[in-house]
Amino acid sequence: MRKLPILLCLALPLFADEPRLTFDNRPMGSIAKPLVLRSYLPDPGLEDSVFSQHDHARKVSKYNPGLGSDVPGEIQPVPGLAAAIGVNFGPSLSYVFDTTECRLLYTWQGGFVDMTPYWGDPDKGSRVSFDYVPRLVGTLFWQASGPDPIELDGKSIQQLGPRVFTGYRLENDTPIFEFATGSTRFTLSITPSNKPLSCDLTLTSSSAAALSWRGIDSPPATGKLTVTLVGSDLSKFQGYQRDNKITTASAAAGETLFNQYGCAACHSIDGSKSHGPSVGKLAGHPVEIEGLDQPVLADRAYLLESIKAPNAKIVKGYPPNYMPPFGLPEAEYDSLILYIQSLDKPE
Amino acid sequence: MTSLFLKLGVIGILATQTLYAVKFNDCYRIEDIKLPAGAPPEVGAIDIASDGTLFIVLRRGDVFRAKPTRDPAAFDWQLFASGFDNGCGLDIVSPTKIRITQMAEMTEAEDSDGDGSADRFTRFAHGWGLSGNYHETNALTRDGKGGYFIAVGTASFSGPTFKHTLGTFSDAGRRGRNYSAVKWKGWVLHSDAHGKITPWASGFRMANGIYQDPRGELWAGDNQGDWKAITPLYHVEKGKFYGHPNSLVWDPAFTKSKDPLAYYRSRLDEYNRDRTPPAVEMPHMEINRSAGEPMEIPIGSHFAGQMILPDNNGERVTRLMLEEIEGVWQGACTHLIDGRGLRSGNHRARFTADGKQLFLGQTVRGWGIPAEGLQRVTFLGPVPFDIDRIRITRDGFKVSFTHPIPDSLKDAQVWKLSSCTYQPKWTYGSEPENHREHAVRIASSDEKSLTLKVDGLASGRVFRIHFPKCDSPDGSPLQNNLAFYTVNRIPITKPD
Numbered sequence: 001m002r003k004l005p006i007l008l009c010l011a012l013p014l015f016a017d018e019p020r021l022t023f024d025n026r027p028m029g030s031i032a033k034p035l036v037l038r039s040y041l042p043d044p045g046l047e048d049s050v051f052s053q054h055d056h057a058r059k060v061s062k063y064n065p066g067l068g069s070d071v072p073g074e075i076q077p078v079p080g081l082a083a084a085i086g087v088n089f090g091p092s093l094s095y096v097f098d099t100t101e102c103r104l105l106y107t108w109q110g111g112f113v114d115m116t117p118y119w120g121d122p123d124k125g126s127r128v129s130f131d132y133v134p135r136l137v138g139t140l141f142w143q144a145s146g147p148d149p150i151e152l153d154g155k156s157i158q159q160l161g162p163r164v165f166t167g168y169r170l171e172n173d174t175p176i177f178e179f180a181t182g183s184t185r186f187t188l189s190i191t192p193s194n195k196p197l198s199c200d201l202t203l204t205s206s207s208a209a210a211l212s213w214r215g216i217d218s219p220p221a222t223g224k225l226t227v228t229l230v231g232s233d234l235s236k237f238q239g240y241q242r243d244n245k246i247t248t249a250s251a252a253a254g255e256t257l258f259n260q261y262g263c264a265a266c267h268s269i270d271g272s273k274s275h276g277p278s279v280g281k282l283a284g285h286p287v288e289i290e291g292l293d294q295p296v297l298a299d300r301a302y303l304l305e306s307i308k309a310p311n312a313k314i315v316k317g318y319p320p321n322y323m324p325p326f327g328l329p330e331a332e333y334d335s336l337i338l339y340i341q342s343l344d345k346p347e
Numbered sequence: 348m349t350s351l352f353l354k355l356g357v358i359g360i361l362a363t364q365t366l367y368a369v370k371f372n373d374c375y376r377i378e379d380i381k382l383p384a385g386a387p388p389e390v391g392a393i394d395i396a397s398d399g400t401l402f403i404v405l406r407r408g409d410v411f412r413a414k415p416t417r418d419p420a421a422f423d424w425q426l427f428a429s430g431f432d433n434g435c436g437l438d439i440v441s442p443t444k445i446r447i448t449q450m451a452e453m454t455e456a457e458d459s460d461g462d463g464s465a466d467r468f469t470r471f472a473h474g475w476g477l478s479g480n481y482h483e484t485n486a487l488t489r490d491g492k493g494g495y496f497i498a499v500g501t502a503s504f505s506g507p508t509f510k511h512t513l514g515t516f517s518d519a520g521r522r523g524r525n526y527s528a529v530k531w532k533g534w535v536l537h538s539d540a541h542g543k544i545t546p547w548a549s550g551f552r553m554a555n556g557i558y559q560d561p562r563g564e565l566w567a568g569d570n571q572g573d574w575k576a577i578t579p580l581y582h583v584e585k586g587k588f589y590g591h592p593n594s595l596v597w598d599p600a601f602t603k604s605k606d607p608l609a610y611y612r613s614r615l616d617e618y619n620r621d622r623t624p625p626a627v628e629m630p631h632m633e634i635n636r637s638a639g640e641p642m643e644i645p646i647g648s649h650f651a652g653q654m655i656l657p658d659n660n661g662e663r664v665t666r667l668m669l670e671e672i673e674g675v676w677q678g679a680c681t682h683l684i685d686g687r688g689l690r691s692g693n694h695r696a697r698f699t700a701d702g703k704q705l706f707l708g709q710t711v712r713g714w715g716i717p718a719e720g721l722q723r724v725t726f727l728g729p730v731p732f733d734i735d736r737i738r739i740t741r742d743g744f745k746v747s748f749t750h751p752i753p754d755s756l757k758d759a760q761v762w763k764l765s766s767c768t769y770q771p772k773w774t775y776g777s778e779p780e781n782h783r784e785h786a787v788r789i790a791s792s793d794e795k796s797l798t799l800k801v802d803g804l805a806s807g808r809v810f811r812i813h814f815p816k817c818d819s820p821d822g823s824p825l826q827n828n829l830a831f832y833t834v835n836r837i838p839i840t841k842p843d
Contacts, residue, residue, distance in 0.1 A: 057528065075507065082477040082513045083477055167455075170468075
């Protein structure tokens, strides 16, 4: 761990020299202490050729867990990076290095990532995920395309065979990635540059062949190459923007919210069992409640209470203290109720 | 506060030596361990180094360590490493070197320059895929030979896959509720000491915790759900299939169908022949809703040699009384602790070297109310009045207790035994079937135990054993009056 000067330490909170991951959905490192974050990471629109060492997922038929079989409809795979590492030096530089492709995938400035979709909305307890891919914050200035840009004697290392990630080390807290193709070992470090929309690359190779980075003119180098990757303003990202903008309640809006708030993870809509009771064929029907002799009618008041204060009435056979209370705008409550009520009608 | 605990401990020890009643609080102390300020305490995994240092991995990526102190609020947590994706398996190789199973790989993190934090992050084992689904976390246990067993979780239909996957994508594996779209989801893998992996056993839905006991037996739990009728504990053996079909898309020896989910859905009899049933089935409402990491209770505590199974979805820890009958493992379950200040989210467990303290790592995220953090259970010394063991006989069960039992328990009328079967299938959990009540006779009894002759004892059934709450003659209240015994095999012994 890098030691800060004593005087500076005294002036900071005790854990300031240990930049830990906190409830802050926009974690940031600094030039002195870059942040390394492994998580699912966004794919800002990388071309297919970049994924030569990945497989392609395919769409799948919608599955009904109550029937145990497929039903009409399809689920499409979504963009995202499964095994990449995000690194942030504060506002000056962020990048994504992929451990599957063993290459730099994209670089940006002005922010890092917004983890809200995965880490959860602080207003709702900071734990409830609604999707699992963070959103970028800042200006994207470079992204990978075509074959691997690292070249030996003018030939992309992609032609030499599979690239295999072996790990990384921290030097002055800056990661240096290590990978190999065959018996040739490589390292790559990416650091902030003084030039705008740029970063510096330091590449090493165990090969005696001439080392170059496709598209960047540089003097011939063997063993070690340092170049500046100059990009341009490709697009801007503002992180996760939650604005449901629901002014008029509707069942359709309710369906969106039902998935967005993660309700679907525990409550089926077809009557099948899950962590929580199904909301299918619920509205207008009697519900057996723990501790009550008589069933309760699942009317609007019941549904509203169950969202606002889930512990007030626990459905028989299900655990208490399981669902968090949801504090939502009135139009969102109404939309969710309309959606649940719509599930009572025959299709 | 500390001195008060000390006094209570002394009183507790005295209690075992006299005939005073022993209550729960004389036997166990449950404390919340204060974790580093500002960090969401989603504990993915815990382990204890040889020098007693406790390491925890938080799911957002940080690894902290501290020497446990008597004061649960005084642990001096230091950041050891960061940058892990959902680390849910942790092994402390040495106080300066750790290994973590994260989503995409198993990584070794080492402090090579002795400055107190890791600077080398080396891929140790890899070879399983990652589809982009949030559910694909992994757990580990040591194999005793420098390698590991790694339990690889399946994906959930509540989340998608990415367009580009790490590892080969299988259309058939992707189908269904919990799925295995990429390699080794739903498998237990073996990694040798060099990180080379070999598939070991299939059919898991979410073995959130795997454990090799001191005798080398391998155990893994699972979560009630599709193809898991209730909460199971499996004795894991190489080459066996434990019931969740999707993982079979990666088994070259499974040649019956390219779509194992569809195949077994319509062939449950064949499915039952092909699968290895759990050693213990735990009714999810009464005992355990979601199995965490199994762990043997070490010498130093009462119930030593028995196993605990944290409940990831209940404020409780299950106690398992296992026995091997003619080569088949089975046994009984009841609670070690139910409530009493325990949080939910229990999924990782480590005992201290002296066996007197148990750390429980807790996390629930993504849905539900957060139940998370780190708790410490101290076994204070006195032994509670509890079920000690339940063993099967050729025609019933021998139930022994930790304290002398009152005469009221020696009346067969108070023993209520029933049994049922469970058929795992595509549904989320399965209802009990073939319910039976069983007449009971007391075949024999002594000061601390009873042998029950059970009319209709049969294998393939889970027996519910219930009797009234009572006190021991020394006044100690009984902790548990409900247990379930999974009968896979009835011992064949010569008639008396």
